Amino acid sequence: MNICCIGAGYVGGPTMAMIALKCPEHRVTVVDINEKRIAAWNSNELPVYEPGLDEVVSEARGRNLFFSTDVNGSIAEADMIFISVNTPTKSYGVGAGRAADLKFIERCARQIAEVAKGNIIVVEKSTLPVRTAESIRRILEGCGGEFTFQVLSNPEFLAEGTAVPDLLNPDRVLIGGEQTPEGDEAAKTLADVYAKWVPRERILTTNVWSSELSKLTANAFLAQRVSSINAISALCEATEANVDEVARAIGTDSRIGPKFLKSSVGFGGSCFQKDILNLVYLCEHFGLPEVAAYWEQVIIMNDYQKSRFVRRLVRTLFNTVSGKKIAILGFAFKKDTNDTRESPAIYVCRDLLEEQAEVHIFDPKVKASQVFADLQQDALNGNGEPNPNIIIEEDVYAACENAHAVAILTEWDRFRDLDWQRIYDNMLKPAFVFDGRNILDAPALRKMGFEVYGIGR
Ligand code: UDX
Numbered sequence: 001m002n003i004c005c006i007g008a009g010y011v012g013g014p015t016m017a018m019i020a021l022k023c024p025e026h027r028v029t030v031v032d033i034n035e036k037r038i039a040a041w042n043s044n045e046l047p048v049y050e051p052g053l054d055e056v057v058s059e060a061r062g063r064n065l066f067f068s069t070d071v072n073g074s075i076a077e078a079d080m081i082f083i084s085v086n087t088p089t090k091s092y093g094v095g096a097g098r099a100a101d102l103k104f105i106e107r108c109a110r111q112i113a114e115v116a117k118g119n120i121i122v123v124e125k126s127t128l129p130v131r132t133a134e135s136i137r138r139i140l141e142g143c144g145g146e147f148t149f150q151v152l153s154n155p156e157f158l159a160e161g162t163a164v165p166d167l168l169n170p171d172r173v174l175i176g177g178e179q180t181p182e183g184d185e186a187a188k189t190l191a192d193v194y195a196k197w198v199p200r201e202r203i204l205t206t207n208v209w210s211s212e213l214s215k216l217t218a219n220a221f222l223a224q225r226v227s228s229i230n231a232i233s234a235l236c237e238a239t240e241a242n243v244d245e246v247a248r249a250i251g252t253d254s255r256i257g258p259k260f261l262k263s264s265v266g267f268g269g270s271c272f273q274k275d276i277l278n279l280v281y282l283c284e285h286f287g288l289p290e291v292a293a294y295w296e297q298v299i300i301m302n303d304y305q306k307s308r309f310v311r312r313l314v315r316t317l318f319n320t321v322s323g324k325k326i327a328i329l330g331f332a333f334k335k336d337t338n339d340t341r342e343s344p345a346i347y348v349c350r351d352l353l354e355e356q357a358e359v360h361i362f363d364p365k366v367k368a369s370q371v372f373a374d375l376q377q378d379a380l381n382g383n384g385e386p387n388p389n390i391i392i393e394e395d396v397y398a399a400c401e402n403a404h405a406v407a408i409l410t411e412w413d414r415f416r417d418l419d420w421q422r423i424y425d426n427m428l429k430p431a432f433v434f435d436g437r438n439i440l441d442a443p444a445l446r447k448m449g450f451e452v453y454g455i456g457r
């Protein structure tokens with residue numbers, strides 16, 4: 001088959017690389033309108049940082065994996081087309097701040113309608129609100145093009161930072177299709193692709209809407225676990241309990257399970273907030289305000305967790321951080337990724353800048369230009385000059401030198417192994433550490449002289 005994937009992002013790129021690696025008999029072309037991104041996929045510095053991805057790409061690229069900006073050409077040749085474009089939360093008009101903005105999806109569907117030929121299978125890969133597949137179907141149907149088609153929903157469950165192992169060994173692959181002979185046939189064709197390396201029993205098929213809703217629900221449940229443990233962390237800070245001990249104790253209950261109970265400065269990433277907002281919008285749309293309010297609380301708790309972190313820091317630093325150097329270690333939304341979408345670090349830095357702190361930011365994988373873009377409204381002062389209170393550091397020790405406080409915002413492994421004595425010696429005293437990920441050995445740091453504040457302890 002000729003497989004085309006529209007959208008060479010964090011989902012499309014790694015997923016197609018894995019399909020190409022495991023299915024040398026198929027030709028996989030990933031297309032994007034972003035020329036720089038495609039050039040990066042064709043270079044030695046991939047636009048997406050994922051452990052193990054370089055190896056996968058270098059084995060398949062040029063053999064049966066191609067990255068191109070020729071969107072129409074690739075669609076025209078394709079038997080199977082994955083849509084993996086971004087679906088941000090709408091920032092304008094009806095549903096602003098809640099509904100997903102489907103303009104990129106619609107544009108893709110219209111493009112497919114214009115140029116596709118023959119018998120095609122369109123696979124919806126992006127996280128989308130329920131009934132998007134139906135919209136794609138209607139656009140394709142309405143165009144009277146020279147092709148026949150089936151639309152499948154095939155949500156991706158990989159987590160960033162572990163994309164390669166998640167793709168290699170997924171808990172399940174979910175395929176939603178129309179429940180007709182043609183729909184079943186299309187679902188089987190897609191299932192056969194995954195079956196090259198995923199055991200058949202892990203490939204689940206459902207109707208289209210169950211598949212779409214499962215993706216939103218999975219992310220909502222995961223985010224809810226984080227907000228739940230974070231809610232308890234606030235109570236732990238007010239009492240003598242330790243949230244990590246509580247998490248361990250409840251995680252041993254097999255009905256609860258130990259994963260995804262790590263209290264933190266808040267969850268981030270491109271999916272959790274967006275998908276819950278989507279779910280909230282859907283519930284409101286279908287006249288279920290109680291259900292909408294229930295899920296919205298997960299986001300409210302996450303916002304509270306991020307702002308609470310800054311409030312605690314400011315209060316501890318004698319109620320002012322104005323003019324004080326604060327070292328920010330980690331800007332990505334989690335470790336092992338260069339992605340900063342919805343990273344709690346963005347909100348923490350904004351609040352600190354609002355308090356007139358001088359933030360010195362170090363992250364091993366996030367580029368300075370990305371940090372500035374994320375802090376945009378604060379990055380430029382009125383004259384269009386860069387905000388002097390945002391300093392990007394190349395060296396972690398320089399970031400901490402003469403700082404009043406160090407804040408860990410991403411759980412990069414290397415932060416655990418820093419020479420903390422050296423950091424202590426070069427900081428202002430009292431030397432404060434705010435561990436937003438509970439990764440440091442707090443007793444050891446206290447012995448050195450640090451004042452350590454974790455989450456929920
Ligand atoms: C609960 C806890 O499970 C137990 O660990 C604690 O010691 C006491 O409280 P219990 O209330 O006896 O135990 O029963 P449980 O099996 O937890 O069910 C509680 C309620 O939830 C029941 O009404 C049950 O029907 C309902 N339930 C449970 C569901 O509706 N769906 C489920 O998936 C599970």
Ligand code: UDX
Nearest residue numbers: 156157158159160260261262264267268269271333334
């Ligand atoms: C998530 C889902 O896990 C994945 O299945 C889906 O396909 C996309 O969305 P991702 O956002 O890439 O993946 O990463 P994830 O590991 O889920 O982490 C999301 C956020 O939650 C991160 O900011 C992470 O730091 C935070 N988190 C996660 C916690 O704070 N505590 C935890 O215990 C787990």
Ligand code: ADP
Nearest residue numbers: 007008009010011012032033034085086104107
């Ligand atoms: P995700 O995390 O879902 O993969 P990204 O934002 O990383 O999201 O990637 C989505 C990609 O889709 C972007 O690189 C964007 O340029 C691309 N894209 C959006 N619309 C189109 C389109 N109509 N044709 C081709 N590529 C598109």
